[in-house]
Amino acid sequence: METYSSGPLLELNKAIPSFEESGLPPLPFSMKLMPGDCVVVEVRDAARATMFADICSGLVPLDGGNVSFMGLDWTQMKDRALNALRGRIGRITRRASWPEFVPTHIAIMLQQLHHTTRPQDDLLQEAARLAEWFGLPGLPTLSPALLSDTDLCRAACVRAFLGRPHLLLLEDPLEGGPQELANPFLGAITEARDRGAGVIWLVRGNAVWQRYRQGITASWRLADDGLAAVRMA
Amino acid sequence: MSEHLPPEPEADNESQEHRLMPDAHDPLVAGRRARRVSVLEWGQRKLAWIGRLTRRQARFMLIMLGASWGVIYESFRAHSWRRTVRYEFVSTMNSIIRGGLVATLFAGVLTGLAAVSQVIYWLGLTGLAKMTGSILINVVVREIAPILVGVLLLGRNGMLSTTELGLLTIGGEIRSMQAVGVDPFLLLVMPRTLAFTVAGFTLGILFSFASLVTGYVMSRISGVITNPVWTFFDDVVTAMSGADYVVIPLKFITVGFVVGLGGCLTGLTATNTDTLRSLLPRGFSRGMLIVMVVSVLFSLEL
Numbered sequence: 001m002e003t004y005s006s007g008p009l010l011e012l013n014k015a016i017p018s019f020e021e022s023g024l025p026p027l028p029f030s031m032k033l034m035p036g037d038c039v040v041v042e043v044r045d046a047a048r049a050t051m052f053a054d055i056c057s058g059l060v061p062l063d064g065g066n067v068s069f070m071g072l073d074w075t076q077m078k079d080r081a082l083n084a085l086r087g088r089i090g091r092i093t094r095r096a097s098w099p100e101f102v103p104t105h106i107a108i109m110l111q112q113l114h115h116t117t118r119p120q121d122d123l124l125q126e127a128a129r130l131a132e133w134f135g136l137p138g139l140p141t142l143s144p145a146l147l148s149d150t151d152l153c154r155a156a157c158v159r160a161f162l163g164r165p166h167l168l169l170l171e172d173p174l175e176g177g178p179q180e181l182a183n184p185f186l187g188a189i190t191e192a193r194d195r196g197a198g199v200i201w202l203v204r205g206n207a208v209w210q211r212y213r214q215g216i217t218a219s220w221r222l223a224d225d226g227l228a229a230v231r232m233a
Numbered sequence: 234m235s236e237h238l239p240p241e242p243e244a245d246n247e248s249q250e251h252r253l254m255p256d257a258h259d260p261l262v263a264g265r266r267a268r269r270v271s272v273l274e275w276g277q278r279k280l281a282w283i284g285r286l287t288r289r290q291a292r293f294m295l296i297m298l299g300a301s302w303g304v305i306y307e308s309f310r311a312h313s314w315r316r317t318v319r320y321e322f323v324s325t326m327n328s329i330i331r332g333g334l335v336a337t338l339f340a341g342v343l344t345g346l347a348a349v350s351q352v353i354y355w356l357g358l359t360g361l362a363k364m365t366g367s368i369l370i371n372v373v374v375r376e377i378a379p380i381l382v383g384v385l386l387l388g389r390n391g392m393l394s395t396t397e398l399g400l401l402t403i404g405g406e407i408r409s410m411q412a413v414g415v416d417p418f419l420l421l422v423m424p425r426t427l428a429f430t431v432a433g434f435t436l437g438i439l440f441s442f443a444s445l446v447t448g449y450v451m452s453r454i455s456g457v458i459t460n461p462v463w464t465f466f467d468d469v470v471t472a473m474s475g476a477d478y479v480v481i482p483l484k485f486i487t488v489g490f491v492v493g494l495g496g497c498l499t500g501l502t503a504t505n506t507d508t509l510r511s512l513l514p515r516g517f518s519r520g521m522l523i524v525m526v527v528s529v530l531f532s533l534e535l
Contacts, residue, residue, distance in 0.1 A: 057412050079416070086414030097409035099401060106320075111413045114317040114420065 004070050004166055008032040009198040010056055014065035022051040022060045027226035037217040038199040040209050046094045049202040052222055053169040057086055087115030090165030092156045092173050098144035104155055105139045112163040130158040134184050153177040161188050168199045174208050186212050300498055304426045322424035329390045329432035337436045340381055341443025348373050349448040353457050366465055367472030369448045374441040375481055382437045383488040383524035391496035394425055395516035398500025426493040433489015484531050491523045
């Protein structure tokens with residue numbers, strides 16, 4: 001992955017999300033994420049957290065302002081470029097995201113298989129390494145419907161970090177996930193940041209990220225009054 | 234027993250209902266109000282209903298037209314054929330052709346049997362039994378085969394696509410795919426539609442072959458035809474016009490294309506209010522309608 005270093009990786013510039021489409025307060029959101037940054041956003045409501053990640057991915061129509069990723073405004077791009085750029089985002093979401101028509105290992109690699117020409121063996125090796133890192137006994141080949149919630153949570157981490165994405169939108173997998181996932185997850189975040197990826201970690205409460213407090217660049221809170229910076233003590 | 238119950242005053246009943254169910258959406262209240270509306274309002278509502286229905290059907294037709302162009306356009310772009318798309322195309326095609334092979338051949342044999350027994354009977358009366366081959370071509374291959382193959386495709390795989398994509402749309406998996414730049418049209422709709430197209434042609438030809446062979450065997454057994462099989466097929470070929478060589482395959486291809494596309498689009502256009510109970514009948518009726526329209530259009534034209 002070539003490191004992006006020409007300004008903010010992600011920038012929300014007075015972006016007003018469409019209330020009808022997102023259910024988020026129609027207030028201007030402003031935020032900057034530089035390469036290597038890790039920003040925590042506290043959102044109580046899981047659906048809102050997903051919508052906020054959708055805004056960052058350019059999926060939510062805006063009533064005003066703009067959202068840029070790697071210096072490119074989502075609204076100014078055509079479908080093909082838009083999809084190619086979204087291919088550089090690794091995401092853990094609480095929304096259903098495991099299609100039943102492919103086995104889990106293909107679902108994990110789907111994004112990379114679709115957007116890149118990396119050899120499949122290469123991808124399999126990286127996915128297997130990440131699976132082991134996140135505590136799976138190997139790369140799961142069963143249908144996602146046959147996996148436990150814990151294994152799906154681990155598989156979601158593998159999928160998000162696979163292919164060295166530039167931006168990670170992580171809806172907290174630690175909450176409700178297995179306890180032993182914490183260390184590998186924080187380790188993977190650190191490794192991703194070291195190579196220049198930006199991380200937005202969406203959490204419900206501040207207890208989850210306290211262990212990683214020193215590594216957090218900024219903290220924000222998304223509530224009815226919009227997106228507000230929280231001063232870190 | 235009801236005789237012993239004291240009659241309840243109507244006014245009390247009404248006030249009690251208002252107290253207990255003040256919700257304006259309550260069906261009882263709504264029903265009472267609906268009875269009170271004037272004839273004009275009733276007419277307006279019916280007109281609005283017809284308008285909504287028309288708009289919805291027209292919308293689907295327009296989506297079908299746009300998506301048809303999209304599939305054709307994208308299929309000619311080398312960049313569209315990524316490995317995920319190729320994987321989906323091959324797996325869908327295998328599933329349709331392998332899964333539907335026996336059913337199609339069986340349906341072809343049954344159709345051949347039914348058609349030939351009727352043809353033998355009716356042509357035998359007029360002494361034209363030797364025209365069995367041309368009748369088979371005109372009736373079975375040109376008219377019946379595309380409809381039956383379309384119905385088989387729709388029932389076996391079209392409905393599966395509708396259900397699968399519908400559940401993915403309602404569940405949010407499609408949105409999750411879009412969030413990481415995986416375009417569902419490119420990944421699912423285009424390869425599946427093209428797989429249906431290839432399968433429609435393949436199964437259609439196999440269906441026709443099965444029905445013709447069965448027709449020959451039946452004619453031979455019943456003594457109507459005494460020629461060897463190659464002479465029978467020569468008669469069949471002679472009975473075909475030049476346009477048939479284009480129209481018949483085109484009919485199979487088009488039926489496969491529209492069944493695949495219709496099934497995928499019905500699934501993808503599902504909303505949060507949809508369930509399998511609403512999605513499946515919609516998919517089936519649309520599919521049947523599409524198959525019949527294609528068949529009739531081709532028959533009208535040529």
